[in-house]
Amino acid sequence: MMEGRRISAANPRPCSGRRILAAKKRGRSDGFLNSVKKLQRREICSKPDRSFSITNAQERFRNMRLMEEYDTHDPKGPCSVALPFLTKRTKVIEIVSAQDIIFALAHSGVCAAFSRVTNHRICFLNASPDEVILSLFYNKNNDSVITVSVYASDNFSSLKCRSTRIEYIRRGNPDAGFALFESESLKWPGFVEFDDVNGKVLTYSAQDSIYKVFDLKNYTMLYSISDKDVQEIKISPGIMLLILNRSSSYVPLKILSIEDGTILKDFHHLLHRNKKVDFIEQFNEKLLVKQENENLQILDVRHTGIREVSRTEFLTPSAFIFLYENQLFLTFRNRTVAVWNFRGELVTSFEDHLLWRPDCNTNNTYITSDQDLIISYCKAESDDQWMEGNAGSINISNILTGKCLAKINATNGSPKDEECCSSTGSSKQSCSLMKSTVAEALEDITALFYDEDRNEIYTGNRHGLVHVWSN
16 A cells, blocks of 8 residues: 655655655555644735734634534445545544535545535545545635545555545535546655745656656646756745755756746755755755764855754754744654754744654644634643643644643533534534543544634544534
8 A cells, every 4th residue: 555655754854845756565654644744724914913913813822722523433434435544543644624514534544525514414525435545635726635545456556636626525525526637657765845935736656757847726736847856846936846866975956947847956965974864955045964973054055155053952862843924944852843954043943842653743733724724733831730640631732932822622612502502503412422532532532634714623543533622
């Protein structure tokens, strides 16, 4: 089976895109979960006064409570005749929201759509009995959901993409979509990457070593890159960085226009001999290069200036999130999050934002589109832990100050009887179907999403359940 992956812990990527990589062998590894997503929207908005913004955020998340529970599991599976592993209850690995629909993808490959209007499951997105969905992407350009799947009939060897309009899913017709990129052979180590910042799709066909760039609005091919020396491509607003096979003392780099593939700069970056490269990342005109046991180098590719940050101050993170609007970047390492600028200075360390998982699984983290708030599944404070056993908390913190603005935990997240049924117009019967307590809903959260339009937080857990937190 294919292994879905957007970012591996050993190879952090900027969050402008989401990459799904074909795999050599059957079975999913947890590298699939180390995905940097959440910056799916990059609308530029006027920034309010910071003190007002903080107060507004505190009010926005005040009294967030557990309101609904959905179940991705169906013992019969998503279709009448399904693969055996599709009928098993597995953890939620990805949540996406579009308008009034919540999409939840389970580790088994089953993807369910739920209505926030009726609070019932609308349908499964698996359109055939042997389809295993690896990832999904909401394309706001044409109000559709793209699923990336593999099939038993193909021996799980090739990635297949399908676009389905939200209106069809709302009607319960997930099979009304159409196939994408059918001309591409996306077998290992091929991949498809969705770049919402630039409105592009990048595919790699390993069979003929060709990269292709498509328009995310209408899926027309814009241009191709055929170069067997290309080792990796990194996407940044307006540009692409091509990293070519390194020599012993330097790595060849090319910067291309994302719009038409024109080469904007072609240069070599000197390396320390016989030391592996931890990462090379592109952020606008800044290039971040780190080798094993060496200082971090921050290059300005326009002016060829280099700034170094001591290896003792900047330790290699397991993931990055670039904040394009604020000209900052987040690093994730050993449960901690930090904010840096491109002078190599630590801008923020968080006062109460210790991540639940040591692997820095960014599926449990959401960055708002204004890039001012970070929402994560965190370890509960020691003062709270004795109350509710193994439950964590959902912490909302300001990125620029590091202050914790709000928190949902086992002691404050319980719904009031009248709130449970009045917030979404649901009936008493639907409210009584919620089986989990707040403490149980806060145990072992495996996916988190914040719907900014509805002001609701959605979490999924290891039991395949999805919970709605709202005020």
